[in-house]
Amino acid sequence: MIVPTKVLFEHAYGKYALGAYNINNLEQTMGLFRGNMESKAPFIIQISKGARSYTDKRMLEAMIRAADEIWPDALFAVHLDHGDEQTCYDCIESGFYSSVMIDASHEPFEKNVEITKRVVDAAHAKGISVEAELGQLGGVEEDISVEEEHAKLTNPAEAEQFVQLTGCDSLACAIGTSHGAFKFSGKQGLHFEVIEEIARRLPRFPLVMHGSSSVPQDEVERINAAGGSLKGAKGVDPNEYLPAAKRGVCKINIDTDGRLVWCRVHREHFRDHPENFDLRPPGKIFMSEYAKFIASRNELLGSAGQLDEARAFVKERLGL
Ligand code: G3H
Numbered sequence: 001m002i003v004p005t006k007v008l009f010e011h012a013y014g015k016y017a018l019g020a021y022n023i024n025n026l027e028q029t030m031g032l033f034r035g036n037m038e039s040k041a042p043f044i045i046q047i048s049k050g051a052r053s054y055t056d057k058r059m060l061e062a063m064i065r066a067a068d069e070i071w072p073d074a075l076f077a078v079h080l081d082h083g084d085e086q087t088c089y090d091c092i093e094s095g096f097y098s099s100v101m102i103d104a105s106h107e108p109f110e111k112n113v114e115i116t117k118r119v120v121d122a123a124h125a126k127g128i129s130v131e132a133e134l135g136q137l138g139g140v141e142e143d144i145s146v147e148e149e150h151a152k153l154t155n156p157a158e159a160e161q162f163v164q165l166t167g168c169d170s171l172a173c174a175i176g177t178s179h180g181a182f183k184f185s186g187k188q189g190l191h192f193e194v195i196e197e198i199a200r201r202l203p204r205f206p207l208v209m210h211g212s213s214s215v216p217q218d219e220v221e222r223i224n225a226a227g228g229s230l231k232g233a234k235g236v237d238p239n240e241y242l243p244a245a246k247r248g249v250c251k252i253n254i255d256t257d258g259r260l261v262w263c264r265v266h267r268e269h270f271r272d273h274p275e276n277f278d279l280r281p282p283g284k285i286f287m288s289e290y291a292k293f294i295a296s297r298n299e300l301l302g303s304a305g306q307l308d309e310a311r312a313f314v315k316e317r318l319g320l
Pocket residue numbers: 022048049050051081082179255256
């Protein structure tokens with residue numbers, strides 16, 4: 001059942017985080033639903049701007065509708081990941097999305113407010129919620145000066161002001177993570193003090209953590225052993241997901257790790273079976289491995305086992 005993102009956040013707040021997983025194709029969609037059902041977790045499906053143009057946005061929507069029929073007990077929201085203003089309007093108009101993300105974090109504060117506010121007004125008119133972003137995610141390194149390091153993180157006072165000015169429903173904050181498979185060269189932890197200060201200023205306001213892939217080292221080693229070249233790939237400590245969730249992070253975005261599973265499965269399969277050329281044997285392995293991966297992440301996020309309680313909560317809140 002596709003449900004409003006906002007209501008899932010209300011259930012999760014302070015207890016666990018919802019895994020927000022990106023899809024681009026059929027195999028990811030199948031593995032995603034299986035993994036969430038096996039671990040009994042509510043979740044968020046993310047579609048990025050790139051994913052919408054990879055094939056055709058209608059194909060992704062059709063796959064999600066089909067998965068909803070195959071797994072009628074699944075409880076999830078559909079979210080536009082890293083949208084620009086026009087893509088947000090397109091998703092809002094489509095009536096299919098539970099929420100959209102407007103990412104104007106590269107703009108100066110005032111311009112970010114202006115753009116985000118326009119999207120919030122359009123989205124709220126249709127009952128859709130909006131995730132905005134403030135701060136710059138990036139390769140924050142432990143060996144750069146404290147001043148430089150903190151300059152990239154979200155400023156809690158600005159976050160409070162930003163939410164008041166825009167009326168956005170959740171906020172992606174820069175708290176020490178970055179996108180992709182090469183996040184840090186040294187050891188790097190989350191900035192819990194920044195999360196705590198933002199949560200103190202914005203009580204019960206859902207915070208979002210992007211760039212949360214953990215880049216499992218065994219996965220990287222297997223990829224490299226099967227012909228890959230991912231030297232120095234490094235991610236977030238997944239044991240920090242739940243402590244972040246307890247402090248108000250309701251949504252944790254994981255995409256890169258799924259791509260690593262895909263890469264490992266396909267590299268190993270064709271290395272070990274050079275005579276094969278069929279897409280289905282590795283596709284089958286990938287779906288099963290991705291489902292296992294999703295279930296393992298949900299355990300770390302605390303969302304595993306929350307499905308029945310979340311469904312009852314959502315039904316009550318929606319009067320169903
Ligand atoms: O944060 C970005 C997501 O990982 C989506 O990536 O834009 O390549 O689809 P993408």
